[in-house]
Amino acid sequence: MAPTTGDQAPEFEALLCTGETFRSTELSAALDGGGVLVFFGFAFSAIDENWWKRYDRADWDEFDVPVLGVSRDGPYAQNAFIRYLDSPFRMFSDTDGNASEAFDLLTERGGMADTSTPMRSVFVIDDEGEIAYEWVGDDWISPVPREEVEAAVAEL
Numbered sequence: 746m747a748p749t750t751g752d753q754a755p756e757f758e759a760l761l762c763t764g765e766t767f768r769s770t771e772l773s774a775a776l777d778g779g780g781v782l783v784f785f786g787f788a789f790s791a792i793d794e795n796w797w798k799r800y801d802r803a804d805w806d807e808f809d810v811p812v813l814g815v816s817r818d819g820p821y822a823q824n825a826f827i828r829y830l831d832s833p834f835r836m837f838s839d840t841d842g843n844a845s846e847a848f849d850l851l852t853e854r855g856g857m858a859d860t861s862t863p864m865r866s867v868f869v870i871d872d873e874g875e876i877a878y879e880w881v882g883d884d885w886i887s888p889v890p891r892e893e894v895e896a897a898v899a900e901l
Contacts, residue, residue: 747849747866747881754782754870755847760820760838761813764827767820767838773874775835779810779901781894782868784850788818788826788836792886797830803891806833808898813837815844850881865889869897877901 748755754772761770772782783800785793797814805812814836818826823838837844845851850864865882867889878897880890 747864747879748868748876749879750876752876754868754874754876757839757844757847759815759844760823760840762820762823762827762836762838764824764832764835767824770837772837772844775811775813775837776870776872776874777811778872779870779877781805781808781810781812781898782815782848782870783812783889784815784845784848784864784866784868786816786865786885788816788822789829794826794830796889797832797834799891800834801830801832803895805895810898810901811835815839817842817845867894869894869901871901 756772758769758771760767761775787793800812812834814834817839819840820838823836827836839845842851850866852864865885867880868876869878871877
């Protein structure tokens, strides 16, 4: 079961991509007084491209804490995706699924031949590493409740 509000955010280590470089980084090291962790399916999918553009237009890059993506894509794909979107956000390359498994979000994608990705979800994490807000989607296309995420970040 994915962590819920009040739980400690599970620690993981994965390659953190900036659009140009990637380095093995622990989640706690990437958080800066807290953060927003956005799990998504695939870089370059139309759905995820749309949502990351919406986060950018909503000025999530102006939060006082970082917004970090997580998907199973490799670091070169993540960096290309960040550059393609001209995105201000960094993204973890969770190729081995450790981050997705730590948050208990890894699920098989129907009709995709043994392909597993994290469920679309958002976690707002406070400066103590505690989950302050969580949302886990029931499907791959429903919108993230942006106003709820923004309110949770404002309360950090």
